[in-house]
Amino acid sequence: MRRLAALLCVLLLPAASGASSGRAPAPVSREVILASADAGAWPYLAFPALLDLGDEVLVSYKRARAHAQDAGAALDLLRLDPNRGRASGAPVAISRVEGRIMQMGEWVRFGDGVIANYIDAQAPGRSTTRTGLLVVRSADGGRTFGPPERAGLIEGVEYGYAFDHITEGATTWMLVMTFSNLPGGRAVYPTRPHAGPVDVVRSDDHGRTWRLVRSLTREFGDVPINESAFIRQGDGFLVVTRGYDNRARLHFTDAAFRVRRQADLTAAHAFITSHVGRPRLFAREGRVYLLGRNVSTAGRPMQLALFRVDVATLTAATHVILDNADEARVTDGYYAATWFRGEGADARLHVVTYRGDSGRPPDLLHLAFRWDDVK
Numbered sequence: 001m002r003r004l005a006a007l008l009c010v011l012l013l014p015a016a017s018g019a020s021s022g023r024a025p026a027p028v029s030r031e032v033i034l035a036s037a038d039a040g041a042w043p044y045l046a047f048p049a050l051l052d053l054g055d056e057v058l059v060s061y062k063r064a065r066a067h068a069q070d071a072g073a074a075l076d077l078l079r080l081d082p083n084r085g086r087a088s089g090a091p092v093a094i095s096r097v098e099g100r101i102m103q104m105g106e107w108v109r110f111g112d113g114v115i116a117n118y119i120d121a122q123a124p125g126r127s128t129t130r131t132g133l134l135v136v137r138s139a140d141g142g143r144t145f146g147p148p149e150r151a152g153l154i155e156g157v158e159y160g161y162a163f164d165h166i167t168e169g170a171t172t173w174m175l176v177m178t179f180s181n182l183p184g185g186r187a188v189y190p191t192r193p194h195a196g197p198v199d200v201v202r203s204d205d206h207g208r209t210w211r212l213v214r215s216l217t218r219e220f221g222d223v224p225i226n227e228s229a230f231i232r233q234g235d236g237f238l239v240v241t242r243g244y245d246n247r248a249r250l251h252f253t254d255a256a257f258r259v260r261r262q263a264d265l266t267a268a269h270a271f272i273t274s275h276v277g278r279p280r281l282f283a284r285e286g287r288v289y290l291l292g293r294n295v296s297t298a299g300r301p302m303q304l305a306l307f308r309v310d311v312a313t314l315t316a317a318t319h320v321i322l323d324n325a326d327e328a329r330v331t332d333g334y335y336a337a338t339w340f341r342g343e344g345a346d347a348r349l350h351v352v353t354y355r356g357d358s359g360r361p362p363d364l365l366h367l368a369f370r371w372d373d374v375k
Contacts, residue, residue, distance in 0.1 A: 024325035025373035033087055036361035043361040046354045051107040052339040057082045058142050059352055060105035071124040075102035083341055085350050085366035094136050095119050095148040106162040110206040111170050115142050118162035130160030130179045154201050154210045157184030164229040172203045175228045189224045198225050200257050214257040231281040240279045248276040250314040263314035271319050278335035293334035301327050304334040320374050332356040347371035
């Protein structure tokens with residue numbers, strides 16, 4: 001009954017409600033911070049995730065030969081100047097395991113100062129096979145990292161893919177996904193035989209131990225979700241999910257991640273015709289924003305988009321195209337992350353993303369925008 005009630009509360013708004021067409025403000029700067037042409041035998045540079053430490057920004061990314069199925073792919077680390085977005089040194093590998101694929105890394109900063117990166121470790125084969133989350137840790141503010149270690153079981157479940165985290169004091173919540181080939185995993189999507197549910201887990205001792213809070217997949221009505229992000233909103237949380245059914249959804253929950261309201265963004269807006277890839281949420285000046293890969297019109301190339309979320313209605317109040325407004329043939333790209341510098345009229349939104357055109361290996365990009373132009 002609870003799942004049925006969750007499904008019935010989905011808001012199916014008329015197509016093209018809210019913002020109509022996307023604005024495309026010019027960036028203050030747009031630079032390649034790492035070019036595939038300069039990466040030698042491992043030219044595929046993708047899936048950046050970042051952590052803003054104040055005096056520098058840490059960016060992890062996959063350095064590989066292909067989008068997937070490339071044994072030996074490493075998770076590399078690049079340090080950026082936070083004001084200019086330029087690399088302050090040569091990249092270094094923070095996780096590389098012989099015969100394995102380091103696919104995605106997700107930063108977590110715990111309340112005791114320890115920094116960790118949880119890595120989507122995979123084995124090559126005919127289909128994507130997760131081998132269980134690996135984690136590298138730094139106890140010295142990100143200057144050095146220990147060796148990759150297995151994250152291990154949480155209440156009998158081994159997770160394979162970490163998406164996002166929120167830290168408040170000693171407590172950290174993390175969104176994670178399991179897979180049917182891992183201990184405790186189960187298949188839930190007929191068209192994706194290995195994909196399991198997305199859960200939220202919680203640690204109250206700075207990541208030393210974890211416990212399950214709730215299955216978001218079940219709570220949201222058994223929707224086929226994978227990549228997800230969340231943000232604190234009042235006494236609860238706002239969650240955005242990417243569906244295997246090519247839907248982008250917003251979910252508003254209470255403090256225990258029980259759903260209060262949810263909406264289908266793809267149904268509500270003509271400028272979102274599928275999912276929003278690797279979605280990220282952030283708040284600025286009391287407003288919430290959604291960043292991610294968007295296909296603005298069916299059959300046209302992907303774009304990097306920023307949406308301002310109307311939390312009251314769970315719709316997109318604005319639609320801003322941050323890259324590829326000219327609709328070039330971008331064939332891979334636009335997992336992105338952000339940080340800010342400056343205040344008032346001098347405020348700048350900084351974005352790190354990746355982009356590959358016409359089947360070529362992607363580059364890592366830095367874009368900077370006047371916040372007044374995009375908010």
